[in-house]
Amino acid sequence: MKADIAFVRLPEIEPAEIMTHMSDPRVAEHMPLLTFKWDAAAVAKFVAQKEACWARDGLGHWAFLCDGRYVGWGGFQKEGEEWDYGLVLRPDAFGLGMRISRKALDFANADARIPFVTFLLPPSRKNLGALKRLGAIQVGEIEYDGATFLKFRLETS
Numbered sequence: 593m594k595a596d597i598a599f600v601r602l603p604e605i606e607p608a609e610i611m612t613h614m615s616d617p618r619v620a621e622h623m624p625l626l627t628f629k630w631d632a633a634a635v636a637k638f639v640a641q642k643e644a645c646w647a648r649d650g651l652g653h654w655a656f657l658c659d660g661r662y663v664g665w666g667g668f669q670k671e672g673e674e675w676d677y678g679l680v681l682r683p684d685a686f687g688l689g690m691r692i693s694r695k696a697l698d699f700a701n702a703d704a705r706i707p708f709v710t711f712l713l714p715p716s717r718k719n720l721g722a723l724k725r726l727g728a729i730q731v732g733e734i735e736y737d738g739a740t741f742l743k744f745r746l747e748t749s
Contacts (some may be wrong), residue, residue: 596658598656598657600654601643602653606662607632607639611632613682614630651703651705653666663682664680664685665680666696675709675710690722709746711728712734712742712743714739715742723744729744
C-alpha cells in the first residue's frame, strides 16, 4: 500500500519538528543560504515569512506529511514574475521527493497562474536526473543572495 502524501500549511507543524529538520547537517549540505542556527525564533520568522507569501500571492510553501508524519516542506514561491518550486525533505524522507514533486506539479499544471515553474539548485547538486525526468531544462545560472544556483525551467501549461 502506498503511503498517503498530504500538504498542509506550515503553522500546523510543531515548531520543534521544523527546527530539528532544518538543524540536520545533511539538510544544510545543499543549502548555501542556510548560514544561521535554527532556534525557536528562526522557526517563527521562517513560518511567518512563508505565510506572508500566501497572503501576498495566494500560494506559498506547504509542510509535507507522509501518513500524517511531517517529512519536510516546500512548494511555490513567487520570485518576480516566476513561480519557483522548492523542496526540503528530512533525510529519512529523501526517497519521497519525486512523489511529492509530482503532486505539487500536478497542482501547478491545474493552476492558470503558473505557466511554468523554475527550480534553483546549488552547483553542489550533481544528481539532476529527477529534474530531467520531469522535463525541466537548464536555462542558466543565477546569483541569489550571494550564492550561485543552477536555474531550470519546466513548462506547466
